[in-house]
Amino acid sequence: MQASSFEKTIKAQFDCLVKKVIKCEQKKYYRDIFNRRKREVTFSDLPENYFNKFSILDDYSSNYSFFNVLGMEVKVLDKQLSKTLKILPEKKRNIILLSYFMDMSDSEIGKLMNLVRSTIYRHRISTLDEIKKMYQEEYGNEQE
Numbered sequence: 001m002q003a004s005s006f007e008k009t010i011k012a013q014f015d016c017l018v019k020k021v022i023k024c025e026q027k028k029y030y031r032d033i034f035n036r037r038k039r040e041v042t043f044s045d046l047p048e049n050y051f052n053k054f055s056i057l058d059d060y061s062s063n064y065s066f067f068n069v070l071g072m073e074v075k076v077l078d079k080q081l082s083k084t085l086k087i088l089p090e091k092k093r094n095i096i097l098l099s100y101f102m103d104m105s106d107s108e109i110g111k112l113m114n115l116v117r118s119t120i121y122r123h124r125i126s127t128l129d130e131i132k133k134m135y136q137e138e139y140g141n142e143q144e
Helices: 005-039 048-054 079-087 090-100 106-113 117-143
Strands: 065-069 072-076
Touching (some): 065 079, 079 117, 090 117, 106 117
């Protein structure tokens, strides 16, 4: 039995409709893939600071060196810096710790230590030079 022209027309229309739907779905699929590729980044391409958001490091007090500065406790994580600070005289060490770890200005440190602001400034700058020399002696010129 042969299909009538009406059935052939319906089959042709259905075939055409299916092909259009498939073609549209294909375009949509490729468009989605293209858009996803524009937005997605592989882990290897991410900058290092993004990884810090995905992890948490345990923070133990044994990892720190503690310094007593005029009755305040200052903790230093870096072992190299702690070693260097322990070598410094107490006055200079206190100035560095108050300035850089307690975020105090020279005048605030001067009031605490009963010294003039310019003296604090001079001690801070000379101590930083000493620390730089100590680092250079111990670790070579790679710290510059």
